[in-house]
Amino acid sequence: EVQLQASGGGLVQTGGSLRLSCAVSGLTIDDHAIGWFRQAPGKEREAVSCISSSDGSKYYADSVKGRFTISSDSAKNTVYLQMNSLKPEDTAVYYCAGGGYTAITFVVTKRSPSPVEYDYWGQGTLVTVSS
Numbered sequence: 001e002v003q004l005q006a007s008g009g010g011l012v013q014t015g016g017s018l019r020l021s022c023a024v025s026g027l028t029i030d031d032h033a034i035g036w037f038r039q040a041p042g043k044e045r046e047a048v049s050c051i052s053s054s055d056g057s058k059y060y061a062d063s064v065k066g067r068f069t070i071s072s073d074s075a076k077n078t079v080y081l082q083m084n085s086l087k088p089e090d091t092a093v094y095y096c097a098g099g100g101y102t103a104i105t106f107v108v109t110k111r112s113p114s115p116v117e118y119d120y121w122g123q124g125t126l127v128t129v130s131s
Contacts, residue, residue, distance in 0.1 A: 009125030
């Protein structure tokens, strides 16, 4: 059974930092793309950052470039999202997801993936940035 466990969310002030973790079991992150998505109230789920650990390719949404950093630890089968300089508009539920070949292709070509490109989803962790 594939499981993705997202953690690390919380309440932070504008300009603060958080680090999200996505602990994966049942699939090897080196063979898949792992993506962070977020969904704010009343909005569609959007891709924030994705990684293909096998070749180190990374994708960042324009809205988070220069502020967020995605990384992975193959030994722990875990993907992280370091979020700095947080803004109120970053407030959302953050989900991590795992995808196969198509998802990897989006990461390698640095294109924004749709959630449908990902097959496995975690439960989400809430990030709230106060102004």
